[in-house]
Amino acid sequence: MEPEPSERTVFAAQFLGSLGRTHPGLTLGAVEALRLAPLVEAWWDAGANNSQVRAALTDGLPARVHSAQALVENRLRRKRPAPPTPTPATTVELELRKPGATAFRDAARRGGATVRALLRSGRQPAPA
Numbered sequence: 001m002e003p004e005p006s007e008r009t010v011f012a013a014q015f016l017g018s019l020g021r022t023h024p025g026l027t028l029g030a031v032e033a034l035r036l037a038p039l040v041e042a043w044w045d046a047g048a049n050n051s052q053v054r055a056a057l058t059d060g061l062p063a064r065v066h067s068a069q070a071l072v073e074n075r076l077r078r079k080r081p082a083p084p085t086p087t088p089a090t091t092v093e094l095e096l097r098k099p100g101a102t103a104f105r106d107a108a109r110r111g112g113a114t115v116r117a118l119l120r121s122g123r124q125p126a127p128a
Contacts, residue, residue, distance in 0.1 A: 005034060008044075012037035015050060016072065023058050025065030032069045039076035046081045 005013070013033040020027030028036070043053050056079045057072055065071055118124075 005037070008041060009034070009037045012040035012044075015040060015053070019054070019057060019072070020068070023061060025061060026057065026068045026072060028068055028072065036069070036073055036076065039073065039080070043076065043080055045083070047084045048081055052081075 013030070013036075016028050016033040016036055017030065040053060043056075048056075053076075057075050061071075
């Protein structure tokens with residue numbers, strides 16, 4: 001006995017079954033749609049949405065379709081988009097301080113003292 005298809009696979013099969021409502025030449029049976037559903041899932045995994053899959057399957061149909069199953073399978077395999085490329089890793093630089101290093105604290109205190117003095121006097125800082 002075959003395992004139950006996942007909810008996503010059933011949804012993909014229903015999507016394929018809906019093609020026949022707007023394009024009668026692409027009418028698929030339930031068994032055919034379930035067999036082809038993993039190909040639709042591969043499109044979704046590659047980032048395609050239902051509109052893109054539908055367009056790939058229905059645009060430029062021949063006047064007469066001899067085998068809906070063969071045509072749909074061929075187009076799903078042949079036109080599948082490439083999988084998304086992973087985003088490049090971002091390099092993060094860390095400044096590691098030695099334990100007990102206090103130079104950064106002294107610099108921060110001097111900078112803070114300079115800013116407070118300028119605020120009290122009302123003068124504008126000299127351009128750097």
